[in-house]
Amino acid sequence: MGANEYDAVIIGAGVAGLAAASFLAEQNLKVALITRGEPTACLSTGAVDVCSKGDRPLSAIKKLPPEHPFHLVAEETLRVSLDKFQQIMKAAGLPYVGSIEKNRFILTALGTFKTSCLVPATMEASPQDASESLHVVTFKGLKDFYPGYIISRRKNAKCSIYDAGISSTMSLAAHFEERPFFEKFLLWLEKQNIYQDKIAFPAVLGLESAAEIVNTLAVLTGKPVFEIPTLPPSMPGRRLFNALKKNLRDKGGDIYWSWPVTGIETTDTVIETVTSFSEGHATSISGKAFILATGSFIGGGLTATREGIRENIFHLPVHIPGPHETWFDDNYFSMNHGIGRVGIAADAAMHPLGTSWKNIFVCGSILAETQILKNGCGHGLALATALAAAKSCAEYLAR
């Protein structure tokens, strides 16, 4: 195969895309992942929501409306995808805790509780209710984290402020990776008289070493330590993305950055090539099969104009559940906005409906009827559908 020819070409570097590419690369297939930019996953809390309605994700999934894409995926596939994910993150030094049998809470920056399923180990000690007392440590000038929100909602919570000389989540996390900075911080931390049950930090405790750093802090203080996810730039999201990136590369996948697809070459039945107009001349990447994981509106996979909604690369038919008037409810918090159901409809083989191309599969938030916020099913759905798509893709390639 030529340098730009691949077995599978995955478009989109979010959780779904990186996972699908990884699952295929594991099977010794030649895999390329192309992406326009960095994904929405970078902005997320890093936690994997499977189905956040209630205590038990598996029962909650069963109660989802029949059109929901979770029903396309066997439960076993979901389980395996989450297992594989946990293995990848463990190997990256950023283990995730939790189980598909039961949801758990993460304390948010507003002092509310977010329901999730698998959470980074740095959030393992997050309180599950209002009973524990907390000591919140923050950093002077960090404008995306206000302990006041949390302290005012809990009994017996206090706050300390460390002047690190820098005040953005990104630079704090980068500095925590440097020994001298960390040690200076530890000296300061020891002097704070912390008597509360647990210690909370905004999620800036390093990047690739975050889990290690949290452990060190817990050992030093003798108390459980946990992180609270912040507004973007979100470090847990960035850690997740970095780990998945490295994992794909280690498995031999090629990643093409800043590669917006500007053209495609196809026959009636197969897609052959995707093209990007790079600086100068167009470069093409050919594949025997393609997986589309370009995300919803925020990811850039779908675009809404005043005239309608389209899928941007292959112009696949977009499932739109109702006329324009139904896309947005009157009540912001109704969680029932029709727009949350827009996307690409697929069959159980993760093959998009309404197209004659045989070698294309879809996964992730570009799917129709996901209603991600209402159902709390972001990264979990991405992982499950990515594995399903990878399986179908591998089967197709084997034929």
Add this chain to the structure above:
Amino acid sequence: MNYEHCIRCTICVENCPVFRVNPLFPGPKQAGPDAQRFRSDKERIEDDWLLLCSQCKRCEMACPCGVEPAHIILREQQRYGKEHPQTTAHLLFANNYYLSALGSLTAPLANVIASSKTGKKIFSKLGISTHIPFPRFSFRTLRNERMKQSRTAKKAAFFHGCFINFYRPDIGRKIIRLLSALNVDVVLPPQWCCGLPALGNGNLTLAKHFAQKNAASLSNYIDAGYDIVYSCTSCGLCLLNDYPGLLEIPQAKKLAENCYDLHEYLLKLIEEGYAQPQFREWPRRVAYHIPCHLRALKIGYPAAKLMSLIPGLECEILDDTCCGLSGSYGFKKSNEVTAVQLGQRAVSLIRKTGAKDIVADCGSCRMQLGGLSGMKALDPAEILCESLGIATPK
């Protein structure tokens, strides 16, 4: 009106190497799309922090919406350069081409002075950083090379750039032999500085001047059936991106269609079956530091693909960091802290791979990483030559 698309996701900010270490730089989002809504032609530009942007383009590579903050900032940097008096360092680096020519003419002496204690003091006073040794001028530049002509199907006009010409003509000679070994006829067209140092130091006029001359010269060669090959990824990005953009060169499209990165070109020759190089074993573990501007060229990493053809060579790709030098950026005293912090981080990641040598297609990256680590920093072309047994006479 690209900044219209900005949804404030801050992904660009996460990727900005300068923002990461320098609290004085507000980040590409603030410097680009945020501030652009307020900038007006009627008012003088006062944002001196604009100059802290090193133009590594990592923000643009990461933006999911196509905003191009670096371009916005570059344009405003030119305005700043026009409206404010330049520092000495800016003036000197903008005219890097002329100064390098002078340096190489007086090479042995110039090098002695540059590396002496007095020389370093002078550099400091001029606002030039000495955190790594200043590159050594070569008296015998690449242009002094006499070329052998033969009739082959493929002809390449080599755009070598200032770094190879004035500092490392030996690499240039290797590249010429490499291409010749693959049956490509190589010439050195009349050429000037690509213009990037001028652009990067706020002198749009000088940059345009160089660009116009280069475009005219290279255009002639294209018409005569030559492919243009560049080996410095920053020169390449300037030719392909700034010539049609800020520098408004009319032949830009023609240039872009016929310009190739050296490794992109070599790979193309192999793919087309034109050349079948026999790569011999070269067992080594190398850390391939991807230059920011290579990423920005969006051609993937062709040198990595070529090196994967060499038996025994283990090549670990590192594309997550900027080395911090960014051409003349890191050589300015005002950016020294940034350059050193970023450079040291890049070096520590390299050390973690356990690699023996560093590889990078950009002279600037090699200077920085080699200078800070004491390790050998090679151009991929050098490795290809080793593997193909291409010797260069001294």
Add this chain to the structure above:
Amino acid sequence: MIKTDVIIIGGGATGCGIARDLALRGIPHCLIEKGDFAAGATGACHGLLHSGGRYVVTDPVAARECYEENLILRKIGQKCVEQTGGLFVRLPGDSRRFREVFLRGCEEVGIPAESISASKAMELVPQLNPQIEEAIKVPDCSIDPFRLCMLNIRTSELNGGIIFTRHKVTEIVKAHGRCVGVKAIDQTTGETREIHANVIINASGAWANAVASLAGCDVPMTLVKGSLTITNHRLTNMVINRLRHPSDGDIIVPNEAVCLAGTTSIPIVDPDKMNTEYQEVETIISEAGRMIPHFNHTRIIRAFSGVRPLLKSTKMDSHEISRGFQIIDHQNGLYSILGGKLTTFRLMAEKMVDRIMAFFNLKRPCETAEKPLDGQEELSGYPLSKRLEDLKDIVCECELVTRQQVEKIIRQTGTKNVGDIQHRTRLGMGPCQGGFCTFRALGIMNDMNVISPEQSMDILHGFLQRRYKGIRQVLWGDQLREEQLVEYIYLGVLAMEKPNGRE
């Protein structure tokens, strides 16, 4: 109980202008506003200070008034009025006869109007439709209407005026058939205040009839909804008007870092129950797009509606209803002042206060046209005078608002309302419409112990709902992407839908 000489009901441009005039003439007064300043038509308008050109054909008297006031406002508001200039553009197909009448009208009224070629117009405003036939340059200006109110109120504050915002008048107290005072409920605390005065001025705009009826009086009005869209950034640095009979969507005004385009004209009944309809947004975009083509593709960040309180008329086309104003003496101590437009607010206030002077039998001349507006020095404006001393502490990155500014407003006004901070600093008025900065502003209020946790959750809920109302009709393209991001943040990262996990 508070005793003063004059009560003003309504904190729009008219009310604030009256407060300033009374202050300068030394009359103690109290202004009561049920929301924040400019809560009605004032806050929902273009912010255009007309040259008068727009009325020259239909209402030359109004045009003349506008032009004179335009000159006065430019003089007294040197630092806050942006002298953008304006163009009336004639598109292919637009009536040439109208153009003649227009130019003649300008000449007769005395408005400097210069006819310029299409290419010259394109030089001035590069984004103009290249197919325009010609343009007529007039001295339009623009101002942030909220700022205008604030500056007027500043004079009142400096001279002992009593100001109550977020106080709703629930009763007009009468004694022997005369209106002697009002009762108003503080919307934040629920307390009732009673204020007595010799004269009550009803300057409540679209609510004039509702207020007058508290005194058993009637005020004839036609309420007409007008909607506007706001763009992500400035597409033009000059006001652009359409050279034709006034109609929908034919004005584009640059204001701060955005453009406002509109408007529409839909008669309504209840000023508290109105929404911006998608159809209105389409109309505005298509009309604006004819003057500036990029409008058809540009990012719109918000669409909102205001109510024009017009004098009641039987004319079918509400564009034809006179924008002139009227002062009604209800003969019982209550006066109502109705109609008018932003540009002539000062004149309206002058006439009203002249009447009050006559009532009190005092001879004090009006100084509002001579004295510069107080408080202008503290303003940061567009474009770049918003220079920041401290880049690190920016709370609203879209509009470059710093933490110090936010804290100052919180301390100065004691407000618990994020909207108050937004109006005074422009926090949240940019492309993300408060997506990030509202969390921060509320966080700051939490830190300063100004609000309780229940309050902050309520405020956040209320803010998100209000914000949604403003963007709902423009959710496509980039703004929809923006919206999904903000949704992911508030409903995802911050898990806002359930205030307490175990609900």
